Amino acid sequence: MALKPNPPTARPPFQPALWVVCCAVLVIAIPMQLLADAGFCPAVFNPYYLHVLTIIGMNIILVASLNLLNGYLGEFALGHAGFMAVGAYTAAVLATRLLPASSALPPVIGQVFILVVTLGGAMLLSALVGYVIGRLTFKTVGDYLAIITLGFNMIIVNAIQNMDFLGGPRGFTGIPKNTNFIAVTVCALLTIVVLRNLIQSSFGRVWVSIRENTIAAELMGVNLLRTKNLAFTIAAAFAGLAGGLWAQSQQFITPRSFDYIKTTEILVMLYLGGMASLSGSILGVVAYTVLMEVLRNLLSAFAPELAEWRMLISPLILIVIMLTRQYGLMGHKEWRWLRPKRVA
């Protein structure tokens, strides 16, 4: 195996605490949004940059949660965009219903209240859908699991297309814009912290043991169906969170934007970053999103007639990574602030 994880005995000379890193990110994120809102120095605090950063935040949630399944648990799930759809539509319905209530509350508190309710609802419902699907699918493994999860992704999209109260195939319009860069940053940081805590707990040990040797894990007393489904439900909840943020940031969603092309995009970022590494998930998302945006700007500035050729880049990256560096940029490695704390 070409894989070389961080040697477990290596003692980092300096290991910043997770909460310090999180605070540092927030210290940068909050003024960025506020200054951009105030129109201060638009060359730096530019709404377009914030838009790109917002997308990066949402994608980190999606990719890191899928890494829980594909990287740590070692089961190949292909339906992540389906759970994102469930979350997006739940949040969209809740947000439009709650619109009158939010205007009755003071501005910041009202916004936070709406976000907590809509995102909480999105996570709950996607977790529920995830739980039911997981219950059915984890009787199978390998190729079968991949196909069935993808099948459920298609069915979710098809079901939404057939629901008139969700706008059917035309999509759901008029969702209030409740999220901004701060909200997305907080959610992304929460996702990373929660996933890290889980992975470095006894739950994480059991998930990884299933990946390493399923039969041995089962014969050590692990209830496979329940343990795998727990991971699946958690991943679905976070996909729902990303969907809820997405709906309230784009303000318009269609079923087609959650089909298997979206799932593949998530996979590209996941594999670019690397399996079983939260650092990799963050890095993969940033590298991919920035690359695509830079290409978009360069091409439209210098060769507008080639702008569309950008579409070939993402599948090509995926193929080249798989052929040359199967474990991605950071496979099985973590940045210091995400590693387990040393115990003396």
Next chain:
Amino acid sequence: MALRIQGLTKRFGGLTSLSEFNLELGERDIQGIIGPNGAGKTTTFNVITGVYQPDQGQILLEDRDLTGLPPDVIARAGIARTFQNVRLFKDMTVLDNIAMAFHARIGHTLWGAIFRTGNFKRQEARVRAESLEHLARFGLADRSQEWAGSLPYGEQRRLEIARALATDPRVLLLDEPAAGMNPSEVDELIRLIRQVHQDFPLAILLIEHQIPVVMELCGHVQVLDFGQTIANGAPREVVNNPLVIEAYLGEEEVAE
């Protein structure tokens, strides 16, 4: 009686891999199962541990009926095993290989793990301390932070036995523990199994290809051939049984 098995039968299609298998394993017994390749030895373990469902028969662990239960339930009930081809969690540390065994027993809550509650941290510290202590008994404490897959073969075997014992079993099944070992490693293994038998309150059932190991350790041996028990008794009597010699000789001819 630790483990009582009656009339255990397993068929694959038309082939009967195990036929009317009986076993009475006392509280502190060490018994052996021997037989030529393809005799149904590993199948026996797979049926006892629930990997395969038996077609007939009954499995009782300390009078609890385990027949037809799923493998994880059987494992938690008190049957632990090792594998013919070592099955460690290779990309996990030696310590985590042991620590994961505590998961089923310690009631961790998801809530506690996510928010790192005081209670959760105390439990984790306890798991860690107990795992290290357990490793120390097997002389693996100083390896605790290495990848399980990077250990030398003999230590991997030892770690696998240690891991099985971390589930606190009543019955330990060892599937060809001496496979691939040289004579000095085999001697060490025999000492280890004796030690385990002394230190832990359990009964041991082992499958072995190397007759000396069985002679040395077991008070009672069963010989399987084509899924049938062809001999049964003390090791010295069994190896001189003409049926057993014929079964092994038959194998040699096939091998040549």
Next chain:
Amino acid sequence: MDTIIQQLLNAAQLGAVYALIALGYSMVYGIIRLINFAHGDIFMLGGFIGLIIVTHFGGLPFCLVMILAMLLTALVGVTIERVAYRKLRNAQRMSVVITALGVGIFLENLVRLLIGPETRQIPARLPTGSVVWLQQHLGVFVTWDKVLIILISLALMAVLWIIVNKTLVGTAMRAVADNASVVPLMGVNLNLIISVTFAIGSALAAAGGIFYGQAYSLDPYMGIDLGWKAFIAAVIGGIGSIEGAVIGAFLLAGVEVITVAYLSSNLKNGIAFGLLIILLLIWPSGIMGKPLLKKV
């Protein structure tokens, strides 16, 4: 009576196209245990190659157009295997599946960029007149192209059956499917056999693409939808089995035609995928497949 026969023929035509695609999935899976997610897009590419040949060499007879398109698509299929899959044959199983997904999206976007996102049709090259005999004896109006599509597809499947069961190369293919690790020991060139499998699968898919472009229409993203349907058909039949893929394809087409005729066309995909999931959960070996055994 009239509508029933019409519907039956519609189902047979759709089923023939599904079968031509499903065979490629099944053969490749049988040989290297890969779900070739790019196969649906090879089908799409085959259709477009046919369209390009027809538009640029208008004078060519239909059978030459088909043979040319099938050859070119076979070449593409073999190249994809050589460049994107071969290196990963002994890597983790999922690496190849992901690469195949990437190849599929690459092909979709490439065709879209080169030819455009519009829906197109291959200009009628098969006779479209009515089958007079059927009209006179059964009173059913059926066009010749539909009958020909079904007949040529069945003929291609018969040729495949002969290749697999009666030729040396077919014997080698079956041997690889049975146990790939011992085949090189017997002096068979494994790479060659895998290439041949990809070539045959891609050529059949190209024939399906041309038929589909003639009977319905072509667009760069059609490979996703039809590829999945054909894959479901292969699973219904028991993936890895050639006869199974054909049976599954006609069954699925029948179910779809009935759904559209008596329920709603919106439910078509939902029912197909629902069927897939139910089948995989309760009958994973399909009609002709072998049951899987847990090995310890």
